[in-house]
Amino acid sequence: MIHFNSDYLEGAHPAIMEKLLQTNMLQTVGYGCDEFCQQAAEKIKAACQAPEADVHFLVGGTQTNTTVIASILRPYQGVLTAVSGHINCHETGAIESTGHKVIALPTDNGKITARQVEEYYLWQQNDESVEHIVQPGMVYISYPTEGGTLYTKAELTEMFNTCRKYGLPLFIDGARLGYGLTSDSADLTMPEIARLCDVFYIGGTKIGALFGEAVVIMNPALKKDFRYMIKQRGGMLAKGRLLGIQFDVLFTDDLYLKIARHANEMAYQIRDIFVSAGYPMLFDSDTNQQYPIMSDAELEEIGKNFGYEYWTRVDETHSGVRFCASWATTQEQVDALRKAVLALKK
Amino acid sequence: MIHFNSDYLEGAHPAIMEKLLQTNMLQTVGYGCDEFCQQAAEKIKAACQAPEADVHFLVGGTQTNTTVIASILRPYQGVLTAVSGHINCHETGAIESTGHKVIALPTDNGKITARQVEEYYLWQQNDESVEHIVQPGMVYISYPTEGGTLYTKAELTEMFNTCRKYGLPLFIDGARLGYGLTSDSADLTMPEIARLCDVFYIGGTKIGALFGEAVVIMNPALKKDFRYMIKQRGGMLAKGRLLGIQFDVLFTDDLYLKIARHANEMAYQIRDIFVSAGYPMLFDSDTNQQYPIMSDAELEEIGKNFGYEYWTRVDETHSGVRFCASWATTQEQVDALRKAVLALKK
Amino acid sequence: MIHFNSDYLEGAHPAIMEKLLQTNMLQTVGYGCDEFCQQAAEKIKAACQAPEADVHFLVGGTQTNTTVIASILRPYQGVLTAVSGHINCHETGAIESTGHKVIALPTDNGKITARQVEEYYLWQQNDESVEHIVQPGMVYISYPTEGGTLYTKAELTEMFNTCRKYGLPLFIDGARLGYGLTSDSADLTMPEIARLCDVFYIGGTKIGALFGEAVVIMNPALKKDFRYMIKQRGGMLAKGRLLGIQFDVLFTDDLYLKIARHANEMAYQIRDIFVSAGYPMLFDSDTNQQYPIMSDAELEEIGKNFGYEYWTRVDETHSGVRFCASWATTQEQVDALRKAVLALKK
């Protein structure tokens, strides 16, 4: 059985495991104040060309989104997001649990536009009952989006300009940032991402780490007391060095981007397998997640030897499903899938 | 200038003012434990034919919705509502401020169906990532809805049965309950409302009181410690008797329903004025709120002598607006409006 | 039966009732934007000699405390208060319900000192695990305190200077402000109170109004978007004019201070009754609340004709209780109490 269900099926990249092992008996101070965290932060700032940034390490994505958003909003403010945004759909109301409304904007492809943000903001601000309506206090987008699509540099620039215009901090969820940046269709680099938002995070859990997300705070106004927020929201790991060590490895010799690129290349092969075999795709994704539409009978057949994630029903006999590649996906696994898909068509 | 903007433009019905004046120097215990509150509660239970109910008095609608909903939901649960529900649109995120997601279901007419509730509930419960999605924990509907439409007895019965089937408490926002119950097209009575939900409230602010909403808890499982909730959420009036006195008057000799019926009759005349003059209506409302669509030029003209509430833009030159009648609306006011509308058409 | 249990036993001062009656059928806009609210705000600003202040009207004390405090604190901050502070003892955890710790400092007399605030602040800031400890974010004091004691001008000045030094907004709960300002031992005026804090409120519920508290925001940094907070926390009365009208009356011809002074004078007579009769007092209060210590047998006897509030057990056979005077207390009521107390000693 070979699983393509997600990009967090295995443990960590071997280089990370090796470094964890090698540093295991060192004594360090706790809570992220150790030298590994400092070193990793420096490397990340260098990769972002942002020496002035603050870098913090948290454990998981929902935790990171909640901590960042709760640190920014005033009690009567909400966060603008695509209706398909992770914070709106798959975090069990974590944002709301901190007291804030998630304001969901419609989308076809997982992205929202600067225009949508502007229109919503102006609509609320110009309503007669302005104080009866949740005030938009920031914007959340994902890069890549939950469906694998990507904002272009032009789109992100326009979004950031609009956010600046209306005083709305822009937060980019980079749970799969590496897969986005190394996509064939990406026109953004990590330093550009950093410059085009107020705060973002670099996902480790889904790109080679055991766990861990690196928050990069670009806007000085958002830096104050962020460690209090991390502690209160349960994200301050006692053995914080585990996060520092992992990100240190990931940001040495470009490992982070290299393994992300590998995953994309595996994913493109997977896409080609399905497209060549005549299957339509649910989304037009240039990242590590691919969403073929197959008949339920075919899914049952392929499911005997391959794991995938059920995504959505398309019609009475067809479904869209997700095949993920990751840093750990091998050519052998992809070849086995190719063979199986071709066999379906016989 | 005559205002039809809302149903809370004046103070209280004269009978209430008289009773407040007459009891002003009496000494009573505070916080709703006085004899007036007890007496009012008894009258309300009688009007609901629900001797087993618990009745509590709160000050305002947002406060009441928040207190009731926060008292019912577990931390990971949300409340199902129409997207146009008051809790979703006009309470500054008060529900979210208590930690809960407002789960908005689409609607054309302000109502949601039992079918929608069932489908959403089953979709969430059957999702693979069930614990990653907010669990629907209760249902909120308004009677009448924010647009003035009404659930039929059949619809409400089906809704309540579905809620029971899935263990979802049903809460009815009755900010304008009286206007609903005395509508020409209503087929529900107050005892029926009471029997077909777990908890509801009888709005006083918009029907003759200075302020005040009477929460009627039908489901015994929801009764425990509700006074703690009221106190914590700032709804426990020190001079609680003010609420008792007002509802005592409103529920003596059917005053509540009588003045609500009067408002509806005034509203029907208002509707006739606009319909006869050829204006389309935004909603098909049989309650005290009427929503004609007029040209912006006409609105400007009529606005010189009459107040209305701007509701929504319809097209580039037309808008839907709200004209409200209330217990305080007089035949003279309506006649003046008639004259003015007819004059527009000349 | 004559009740001295509290200062909210009756309705409102007759002048308020008269104005409410007289304005009852006027049509006004809702939610505190009417002319009565504006006029009352102007009069309050004049009385505070603070033309730059923002004035908002809320319904009750717990609501006001919660709204003000939640509007000021960041998520990881708490509010410093005396352990006997109302927010710590008698608000059902309303402050905590908004996510904030109430940090209780010890006190013998209901007051806390600038020194205590400074020491706590420095202790927290200098702790090695600073981010693991709730950060003090503001200071809450009551004037008069819950036990009827008063800060002197020197004490309040020192407190405010300390708060400024450490960036801690100072909030004064003035639920009984008038009783404090008109006390024989007060050396502070309303303009001085206003100048020596960042925000305070003028209590109406306990001094002549049916209900209502006027929040006066002195610090410009705390003014932004406060109406959103009021709405979200359920304090925005639809018929907001009711608050404006009441405070308009209270701040016309010094009515607020006059009736507060009357209450104090009645209270001093009550104190004299007990002290002359040889009863010790639980607190040394110069305001409208007096706390004699009596034997349980005497309390039972006096309780046959007079209401008081049980406060605390002193020893196995004695208790401290509260007798309150208010704007509504009459000389006849006090004389009746005098006769009864004297009778106990025969």
Added chain:
Amino acid sequence: MIHFNSDYLEGAHPAIMEKLLQTNMLQTVGYGCDEFCQQAAEKIKAACQAPEADVHFLVGGTQTNTTVIASILRPYQGVLTAVSGHINCHETGAIESTGHKVIALPTDNGKITARQVEEYYLWQQNDESVEHIVQPGMVYISYPTEGGTLYTKAELTEMFNTCRKYGLPLFIDGARLGYGLTSDSADLTMPEIARLCDVFYIGGTKIGALFGEAVVIMNPALKKDFRYMIKQRGGMLAKGRLLGIQFDVLFTDDLYLKIARHANEMAYQIRDIFVSAGYPMLFDSDTNQQYPIMSDAELEEIGKNFGYEYWTRVDETHSGVRFCASWATTQEQVDALRKAVLALKK
């Protein structure tokens, strides 16, 4: 430099690292539904002799306390704890951030008594203003306490009986559970702990794991939907198997208790070093944390080569400090400390 500052200075026990490495490339499902988590849960249930328990794995202690407590309390309830309880002192108000008051009871030794709980509960329930006071909704204790003291079986039994009597779930914070159970003065076993509470957790972070806490829910009424709580509060690790693997190793061949016992034995030697040298101890601790009182000059001297944690000032020239042993402490490290302490006395 040898550090005794805490019990989370190193990585994980070598057996854990080995198993993590060995399983690194296995593909498993996420979010704690994998076979390792199941197997670890079975072993823990066996160790607790509690086949009916629910076992969940979370990442850290603050997160675990917050998740458990927020899952139990109603909005108007608080949690009773010793004033020195971790939730009251060192979690940045995490409990309050979920809306609940931490009700701190006085203590000299880190423990609270059943009598204290009963008295507080009855005091609140019998107060006239019962609904104005936060209702105690559960009890939190730590075993061992933050100062290293231990509840006896008799004390815990009495506490649990009192909690049962008043319907208060009892939650035991076992961040250092192993150190408590293997203490010379412990008279409780893990199955007894399990039987004498409603829910507890077995700390991994401080006893050999990289991170991880195992929550054991004994009371069936507390089991429902706990995974939603974990997810919402950011504690559901995507690669949940990391937690399963670690606890699997810790609960194989009694490793957890063996390494805890080793730490205690090292700590006893440390205690003997200080006591023999004539230093008084701040607490009378039979666990892995020892708190000698030393002069500031001596602390500076010893601090040149040994790390300790500053705990509290004792007088102008002396302080109480913490020396911790852990599974990783070696005889060589302790011998070096002995030599250094003896040298101080020359």
